[in-house]
Amino acid sequence: MQNDIQEVLISEEEIQSKIKELAAQLSVKYEGKNPLVICVLKGAFIFMADLVKAITVPLELDFMAVSSYGVSTKSSGVVKIIKDLDASVEGRDVLIVEDIIDSGLTLTHLIELLKNRNANSVCVVTLFDKPARRTVNLEADYTGFTLPDAFVVGYGLDYAEHYRNLPYIGILKPEIYTS
Numbered sequence: 760m761q762n763d764i765q766e767v768l769i770s771e772e773e774i775q776s777k778i779k780e781l782a783a784q785l786s787v788k789y790e791g792k793n794p795l796v797i798c799v800l801k802g803a804f805i806f807m808a809d810l811v812k813a814i815t816v817p818l819e820l821d822f823m824a825v826s827s828y829g830v831s832t833k834s835s836g837v838v839k840i841i842k843d844l845d846a847s848v849e850g851r852d853v854l855i856v857e858d859i860i861d862s863g864l865t866l867t868h869l870i871e872l873l874k875n876r877n878a879n880s881v882c883v884v885t886l887f888d889k890p891a892r893r894t895v896n897l898e899a900d901y902t903g904f905t906l907p908d909a910f911v912v913g914y915g916l917d918y919a920e921h922y923r924n925l926p927y928i929g930i931l932k933p934e935i936y937t938s
């Protein structure tokens with residue numbers, strides 16, 4: 760275990776087995792639909808890679824980078840596009856892949872944007888959810904794990920850009936973020 764991690768909350772094995780379950784459901788849902796699967800950078804990159812390897816139907820990928828809060832504060836709800844999609848979503852069945860839903864602001868904005876661009880359908884799969892932190896009414900269509908409101912990192916989730924590469928979800932030692 761990494762030295763800054765207090766406790767492993769969800770193991771690599773648990774994560775991988777949950778991803779196979781989600782991928783099996785998505786493979787049924789998107790049979791014959793050639794979905795456009797969108798990774799929300801950076802956090803979702805590892806989940807995206809493992810998920811699409813386990814989905815068995817043809818699909819296309821695209822990537823988008825958004826900054827939830829821009830230069831303003833968390834409460835403003837401003838979501839800035841840092842990198843837009845390469846492909847058009849018009850008429851497409853879009854699957855948004857997120858690592859975690861917290862306040863729900865990032866996804867609320869993204870879903871609205873893709874609907875305005877005339878996607879045929881917009882669905883969300885998130886590996887993790889922290890419902891206790893929600894400020895808007897939003898639920899993913901597919902959720903892997905519900906997390907407590909703890910300081911978690913790993914499997915794409917960062918603290919100050921670190922720990923994304925951990926293959927598990929860990930709780931960060933308090934002394935790391937309170938100094």
Ligand code: PRP
Binds near residue numbers: 858863917
């Ligand atoms: C994190 C996470 C989600 C978003 C969730 O991304 O990866 O995308 O916040 O928070 P919300 O529900 O309150 O909007 P972040 O903005 O930290 O960027 P990152 O993915 O590059 O770490």
Ligand code: MN
Binds near residue numbers: 800801803
């Ligand atoms: Mn993110």
Ligand code: MG
Binds near residue numbers: 802917
């Ligand atoms: Mg982050």
